[in-house]
Amino acid sequence: MKRTYFLFVFAMLFAFLSGTAFASRAAVIFIEMEHEDSDEQALEETSTVYITSVRLAKCYDRLYWLVNTSATKDALIETMQAALNGYDTVDAYILGHGGMQFFWCHFDDRFYVDDIIGLKTLKNSDRLRFVYIGSCHSWDVADEFIEAGAVSSIGSAVKMSNFPFYPNFLYYFGTKGYTLSRALGLSQVPLVDDFRIRGDKTLRITTEK
């Protein structure tokens, strides 16, 4: 009787721990480097897909891709909702052009700070965890993602390039599992990059929301 009781308790404990350790994770990857619909940046977009895929495929259960023509404003909102509905933890990686208080979507559409704050109205928006915004002056929109429910976000305070910061950041944050602050510190090109973190700097790829 006692043995059965202990086995039951262990089974319950195992089930609980498994559920906690393997909570599902998804990433929404938005890559739009030629919002004017010219084909000039296709190689940069392809290289960004390659780098992201190689580094993040093992870190998430599902990758949602919005690349080039599919990287529209509506598609971003719809895809965020699909990811938030289906997974316990959702991260977003946004790479493209931007300015103060917005970033560009395809067909010359802008995703403004108000649109970002509007993400909070999505169902399960509390599952949003981390957002990487790789566009010029993206530090200006980083706090809006925190307002929308993210635990942490990264943005650049100046005009920037995602290369070589982004591949190195994904390596340290995704592959090595370092904290955001450590991954960022290791990936910055001194005197060139000025990426900064809003929210929790100790977040790791394995941190559950």
Next chain:
Amino acid sequence: MKTTTITAAIAFAILLITGTLFRVFAPEHCDVGDRKGEAGAVSSLFEDADSADHEPGPAETEPAGRAAMKLQELKKKMSDDGADFGAMMKRLQERLNSSPDGKISEKDILGVIPPEHAEEFKKIINEMYYPGTINDKENQQ
């Protein structure tokens, strides 16, 4: 006599302390060079950058930056060879959309690039990583 000895000892101690403080705080005695020193100041804006076990200095970031330039050169070369970037992107989108979990192989991605440029493309990407990261055998996919 005793007082003189004590005064001399105190003076000597003060001299030692002053010398030590000067060595520690005077900028020209810092172990790091000018550029690295500035880089440290920038990095210190970001919490625990100083706790990192390997902080790339300017010399290490140059090859990574050069790799980004090489990507532009490759783009020009591909353009000169008549590569259709629009078709390339369309193929990539189709492959990404056809995967149920969004995961596609490295081969599938490289497959959209004209074969004569695919290897160079991969080489350039690998050069973007700082020494000691992706180029380690254990970290290769």
